[in-house]
Amino acid sequence: MKPVWRIAWKELVQVFRDRKLVFSTLVLPVLLMPVFMFGPHLFLSRLLEGTSAKVQEVAVAGLPQEALEALLEANLAPKPVEDPEKAVREGEYPVGVVYKGGRYRVFGRLAGGVSESQVAVGKAQAALQGLKERKVAEALAAKGVSLDLLHPFQVETVDASPPREKAGGLLGFLLPFFLVSFILSGGQVVAVDATAGEKEKGTLEALLAAPVPLLHLALGKTLATVAMALLSGVAGLVGLALGGVLSARLGGELLSKGGQVLALGGQIQLDGGGFWPSSSPPFSWPSSWGRSWWP
Amino acid sequence: MISHRYNGLVIQAQGLTKRYGPKTAVEGLSLKVERGEVYALLGPNGAGKTTTLRMLATLVRPTAGRAEVAGFDVRKEPLEVRRRLGLVNGGMRVYDRLTGREVLAFFASFYGLEGRAFKEALDWVVALLEMEETLEKKVLEMSTGMRQKVVIARAILHRPPVLLLDEATAGLDVFARRALLDFVKTYRDLGNTVLYSTHVMPEAEEVADRVGFLHQGRLVYEGSKEEALAVGEGSLERAFIRKVREAA
Numbered sequence: 001m002k003p004v005w006r007i008a009w010k011e012l013v014q015v016f017r018d019r020k021l022v023f024s025t026l027v028l029p030v031l032l033m034p035v036f037m038f039g040p041h042l043f044l045s046r047l048l049e050g051t052s053a054k055v056q057e058v059a060v061a062g063l064p065q066e067a068l069e070a071l072l073e074a075n076l077a078p079k080p081v082e083d084p085e086k087a088v089r090e091g092e093y094p095v096g097v098v099y100k101g102g103r104y105r106v107f108g109r110l111a112g113g114v115s116e117s118q119v120a121v122g123k124a125q126a127a128l129q130g131l132k133e134r135k136v137a138e139a140l141a142a143k144g145v146s147l148d149l150l151h152p153f154q155v156e157t158v159d160a161s162p163p164r165e166k167a168g169g170l171l172g173f174l175l176p177f178f179l180v181s182f183i184l185s186g187g188q189v190v191a192v193d194a195t196a197g198e199k200e201k202g203t204l205e206a207l208l209a210a211p212v213p214l215l216h217l218a219l220g221k222t223l224a225t226v227a228m229a230l231l232s233g234v235a236g237l238v239g240l241a242l243g244g245v246l247s248a249r250l251g252g253e254l255l256s257k258g259g260q261v262l263a264l265g266g267q268i269q270l271d272g273g274g275f276w277p278s279s280s281p282p283f284s285w286p287s288s289w290g291r292s293w294w295p
Numbered sequence: 296m297i298s299h300r301y302n303g304l305v306i307q308a309q310g311l312t313k314r315y316g317p318k319t320a321v322e323g324l325s326l327k328v329e330r331g332e333v334y335a336l337l338g339p340n341g342a343g344k345t346t347t348l349r350m351l352a353t354l355v356r357p358t359a360g361r362a363e364v365a366g367f368d369v370r371k372e373p374l375e376v377r378r379r380l381g382l383v384n385g386g387m388r389v390y391d392r393l394t395g396r397e398v399l400a401f402f403a404s405f406y407g408l409e410g411r412a413f414k415e416a417l418d419w420v421v422a423l424l425e426m427e428e429t430l431e432k433k434v435l436e437m438s439t440g441m442r443q444k445v446v447i448a449r450a451i452l453h454r455p456p457v458l459l460l461d462e463a464t465a466g467l468d469v470f471a472r473r474a475l476l477d478f479v480k481t482y483r484d485l486g487n488t489v490l491y492s493t494h495v496m497p498e499a500e501e502v503a504d505r506v507g508f509l510h511q512g513r514l515v516y517e518g519s520k521e522e523a524l525a526v527g528e529g530s531l532e533r534a535f536i537r538k539v540r541e542a543a
Contacts, residue, residue: 006404010390017392017433202388206449209352210405211377 003212007220008227011194015228021193025186025228026235033239034246036178051119058124059084059096059107067099067131074127076120088117095120097128104128179236186232187225194221305330305457305488306351310360313346320346322512323360328490328505330456333483335503335520336492337535343512344492345384348461351490352382365456378406380457381450385465388434388446395429395437395445399452406453420448424478440471447478458482461492476502496531500524506531508538515542 015021058071059081068078076095081087084096088107094117096107106128108121137147198204207217306328313321321343328334336344349355351364353373362369365379389398399420403413421427426444434442443463451458460479464472479502483489493499499506499520506523508516516523516538520531527534 003405006401010393010401013397014390014392201391202386203390205354205382205384205387206389206402206446208354209377209380209382209450210402211374212405213374 001216003216004220004223007207007212007217008223011190011221011224012227014193015190015224021189025189025232029182029186029232029235030239030242033178033182033236034243048119051116052123056094056116056120056123058120059087059093060098061096062099063097063104064099066135067097067104067128070127070131071097071124074123074130076123076127095124097124178240179233182236183229183233186235187229190228191221191225194224303329306334306362306364306490308347308351308360308362311347311350311357311362312359313343313350313355314358319512321350324509324512324514326362326507326514326517328488330488331483331486332504333479333489333491333502335499335506336490336509337494337496337499337506337531338509339494342494342509344494344509345461346512347509348382348384348459348490348492351376352380352459353377354382378453379455380459381453381455382459382461383447383450383463384461385463389442389449391435392433394431394433395426395441395448396431398434398445399430399448402449403452408453416452416454419454420452423451423481424448424474439467440474443467443471443475447475451482454487456487458487458489459492460489462494463491464493464495464498496535500531508535510539510542513542515539 015025053075055075055077058076058078060068060071060078061081061084063071063078071078078097079093081093081096084093084098085105085107087093088096088109091109094108094115098105098107106121106124109115109117110121136150140147140149198207304327306326308324308326311321311324311326312319324343324347326334326347336347338344346355350357351362351369353369353376356370364376367375367379369376390401393401396417399417400413403409403416408416417430421430424444424447426441426448429437429441429445432441434445437445447463464475467475476498479489479491483502483504489502491499491502503520505517505519507514508523516526516534518526523531523534526537
């Protein structure tokens, strides 16, 4: 089995002496993981928070006074226009509301994902829903009927997941995905360099002419590929930890008893006990590990 | 020391054939190369020289026929054959990001040359090829000639009794080419056998003891260099053309 180790050694030395390769397989995951995992969340949270607090103008047509007041209470500024739908489509207003024939129609530009329009539409809908509930309550009260008639019982859903599973949260799905991506890309670079790369560079012939069984050649190259994939996975985890620190500093929660805690949909905990055992066999474990953090 | 199972003949081939689908690269090639001689296999591009050498080096499996190198069958005992030969071809390279010493240590380990045995082998090959300056340099930083020396050193570090050279001077400058031709004669003088494949006739005229003309996968002529020169009235090129026309 000595040739297997020698071949793996050669492949790894070649990789570690290639700065571009080291950067793309080991440094990049450390840098990208925080960006991928926490950047979009932090960006969107701040965007949504800012948009919710801001007063948005609403293009309105045919709205009764009580609806206008409800919109004002919801931090929206109604502006009468002839055609609210057109005004929203052309980007003059983030949201528009039309009242006609006993029906409120709320217009927004909703196809572009999370946007100011989406937030404003949500605010307008909530204001009109509140107005509707208030009017129902007033009508029932006028007829001496209790409001409880509409709510004879409550339905409540409780998340019974164990705390560790809850800790997975959104990252329970994302973490395995990103880790597998880094593991595959890290291993792939070495695998390509060790096979097609050798052929292309003209070094394969010399290796094939050596008295080494093909199986040993394949095993040596596989060993180097797996080692690099593992290192790439570890780099991804280091990036995750780094992202955790950044997230905590940028407004997440910081340090709990179990380790470092990040707030993102749910919570994810990192400490020495969970980090290494979970990262050692990344080829087979990531999908199950993301949601079941501890053994 | 590598053991051998041959007496006079180091390379023997009988009816050696290689087909790639409907295309026949080598057909019914029979060859006998004795110990301590340089046998030049001559032919134009596509004549089947490389395929022949690759079959002898156990890199491709013959479709038919049999061949022995240093007494070992290329089909049945490929690892034993590889232990007893060195292969150099024109397009062969070694690992760019390793130093000359690392490249040689890497390949030497496959022949059991480690520790003191490797040091002795290294000293021998460095003296033979005058390549002291290549040892601590990365291959990436070497000139073409220096790289070629590392490629050759890798092939002969284990002192194989058989050396296969396939268009080994391709792409070399005049100095590197001269060094290679001198090396071929030196290696032969050490009692080894060299199968030298080329389409450059003057090179064969300089180094060969015997020559074989290969055309469209068939050996059309075989003889000593002197005999071949007589056929071509002092020119191997004329001899080659004459024999190819006769065979056609």
